[in-house]
Amino acid sequence: MKKYFLVFIAAACVCVVYLIWHYERERVATAPSLKNASSNSTKVAASPVTTTVLTAIVSTQAVFGMSQTNTSSLDSTAIVQIESLADLKEKIASLKLLEADKYDQVWVSDGIPLVFEIKGKNDKAIRFVADFVEATSDPEGGRIWKLELHSPNMSIEELRPLGIQLHEMLKIDPQPFLSWADKVGNAWVDSPLYYNGEPAVPAGEKRFSFGVLHTYNDERPWFVRFLITSR
Amino acid sequence: MSDEGWPYGATGQLKLTQHGALQISITPSITNLYANASVTLSKNYDGIATNEDHGDIRVIAFNSATNGWRDVPFDTDLNSYFSPAGTNSAYNQFYVEGLALGAVKLQVQLGGDTYAEQAIEVCTHTSKTNWQQEVRNEIYFDTGGTVAIENYLAGNGFMNNRTNMMGVYSFYEKLFTNRPTQFYWAGLAKLAGAPVYAGLSDAEYVKQGLFVAGFLAPNGANIPFQILSPKAGQFQQILIGMNIDIYSDLAWQFEAYRMGGLCALEDIAIAPGSGGLLDIEAWQFIDQGVRQNDSSLVQKGNRQLLQREQRDILKKGYADLSNLFPGTTPLMSVLAENPVPGGPSFSALEPGGNIANYLYRWDWITRSGTGVSDSGMWPLWLSVSQSTRLQWVAQPLQARAADYSEAVRLLNLPVQ
Structure with a gap:
């Protein structure tokens, strides 16, 4: 028993050294830097946080549209209709190539808050703050066929008005969402997720859908994954 | 599987067994609709697999009143095997298990050399x-x-x-x-x-x-x-x-x-x-x-x-x-x-x-x-x-x- 105790103490000392080293290494690593891309790999890194925000209008009938502005002075007249990746890259400076193959290109912006204005079928527009954006385009980097937006972490109180707005914008009944929200509250552990969206649309048209997923954070346990697809 | 378009008013429906094997039910029995019709299922039909995850293909007759079932030999004329007067008359539904997913062609013999064929896509519609x-x-x-x-x-x-x-x-x-x-x-x-x-x-x-x-x-x-x-x-x-x-x-x-x-x-x-x-x-x-x-x-x-x-x-x-x-x-x-x-x-x-x-x-x-x-x-x-x-x-x-x-x-x- 005594022998085991000595071994344990010795091992613990080793661990102290290791963990201090590990902690320091991670502390340094909290500010990731850009890396050089090699010929056969795609490398990305988080961009520095900026105060730049983005406003976007997405029309169910047509295209992605967005303009760069401040959240406090949304100017719908400045909206530029966007459908191509080139236009999107012009509006989102933090967009980086995640990967590309012969089937498609995937571009992301992670960790930078962007404000989108999304316009539904009834012309009702809502603001959607996203801290993660992923755009998937054809392999030539032309047309975007999938746009995915993740909201920041939210409490149920923060989520509820956004959820209602999303349902109203998509002209779907919010009651199932409200019932779900009442049921789960801010308790994420073993709580069900919520999905809704438009029914199938004819080929070529854009389809809006969303899900409320776990963040695993006790204070803000939910985030919204908003999807626009057209294929 | 699409259950629309079966010949002459019969309907088909796909189900899953408890162990996940595929089943096609043919309901109601075609024999109830056409006196001279018969249904024959063979291993040789297009798309039928003999080595699916859950075993070989088989045909099962089912008695919905008693929940009883029995295997049916291949190439059996269901009309005579389960004739209203026969010993198997109580079996009023038939299932095919072990079909490969994808396109399948089933054949209904209407009598003599007259056949009706129905191509179906094997698929399961559920939530x-x-x-x-x-x-x-x-x-x-x-x-x-x-x-x-x-x-x-x-x-x-x-x-x-x-x-x-x-x-x-x-x-x-x-x-x-x-x-x-x-x-x-x-x-x-x-x-x-x-x-x-x-x-x-x-x-x-x-x-x-x-x-x-x-x-x-x-x-x-x-x-x-x-x-x-x-x-x-x-x-x-x-x-x-x-x-x-x-x-x-x-x-x-x-x-x-x-x-x-x-x-x-x-x-x-x-x-x-x-x-x-x-x-x-x-x-x-x-x-x-x-x-x-x-x-x-x-x-x-x-x-x-x-x-x-x-x-x-x-x-x-x-x-x-x-x-x-x-x-x-x-x-x-x-x-x-x-x-x-x-x-x-x-x-x-x-x-x-x-x-x-x-x-x-x-x-x-x-x-x-x-x-x-x-x-x-x-x-x-x-x-x-x-x-x-x-x-x-x-x-x-x-x-x-x-x-x-x-x-x-x-x-x-x-x-x-």
């Missing part, structure tokens, strides 16, 4: 909820009734969930073992279970106070056990929650594709309210690859499933784990070991990177290098032979977890 139930049933049967996966709840903690976790990873193993050239994601998921299980086991030692002795504080000072223990429990709860979310998100999709084909998933993808339930494009890649015997398409689809898991579930989870406590770091380092044997750790491939950062982590997973030391886990996973992949996946979860556990490595404590 995500039902597919999830199928998975639960399968895990229950596969584990000899010991794992009721509905009890796999993050709130139950690690120790009470160990058999549930093993049941889930065994299911992934089964998926991959049954279709090693299609379900690449499932095989890698089984491998990834080892560092996850090791992290949970190590956290249990922290929680119990056997693995701390103050060393988790970055400045060397003791952290009171009363603070550390609940944090370790929180770490476990989040990690188990992530594990459950991945299982809930993806296991049923594999089951649906395996048992119902692509159309089973497409059916759910277009349903109202299904927004984001699944990445149908990923499955379209997989299915196209299977049909065209193009492994690059199959792998592309699997990679999209992997990306969905990393982006939609683990991205937020990792961030929350890393913010939990400074002491989370060593436990995170377990998760940063490569689940593919011999593959580089996160810190080796991403020096200075943060594993909680999705972009770094995705690069660690997918980077194409020139050798083992500079390649991500996905290309490494694909680069080895199928027999090697099967051998790795077949290793028991707990045994592989020992290779990743800090408690095993530093203190020679067993994996829990």
